[in-house]
Amino acid sequence: MERLDKILALQGTLSRKDAKETVKNGRVAVNGVTVRDSSLKISETDTVTVDGKELSLKKHIYIMLNKPSGIVSASDSKCEKTVIDLVPEKFLRSGLFPAGRLDKDTLGFVLITDDGDFAHRILSPKNHIVKTYEARLAGTLAKSQREILQSGITLSDGTTCKESRVSIIEDGDAPLVRIQICEGKYHQIKRMFAAAGNKVTYLKRIKIGNLDLDKALLPGECREITPEELEKIENGKFFSEF
């Protein structure tokens, strides 16, 4: 049970003061009845609306975004459009952040949440949650390059990367490959291929753990992740499914 003004402030984009004011002005209804007392205790089974729009009373929210190119993976930026700017109003609440960053020109699956513990669990390399990417390369992928990448490559600045898994989806002069890693070092995949003597010209994250990016989501679109899907993410440990 939480106070109504606290719930409004946590779930929406209102400050606690604005939440109180919103209730006072008769814009909030609980289970269909307009209320004016901000201290009212609300449980998860109640229905709360603001100006007729229903709020989510869930403790945390987990959103799958199909990130387009040109958007930064940050919570806010003074001059650039961020992944949070793409979240529809119905999912907005305070404390949202991307759990793991993609480069501005990388596409695909970004998980946005307000649950710091969950984010830590899926990002910590110790937990080995696999992140799967599709990459287009500028040159053919030699067997030796693939072997170095898979066994754990050392980058040009001496940073070492753990093992990865690389498979070819489309062979040729500019092959399309699938690569799986369980870390999130800065520009990791681009730098891994560079260290192996190749170049990434296109990069898309297609899966986190065992959860695929929903093919129905157009670039820039989001949807909520279900509890069953969250389990699929946490069950997707390195090499358990390839």
Ligand code: URA
């Ligand atoms: N590796 C990269 O190089 N870039 C990304 O955006 C993600 C992984």
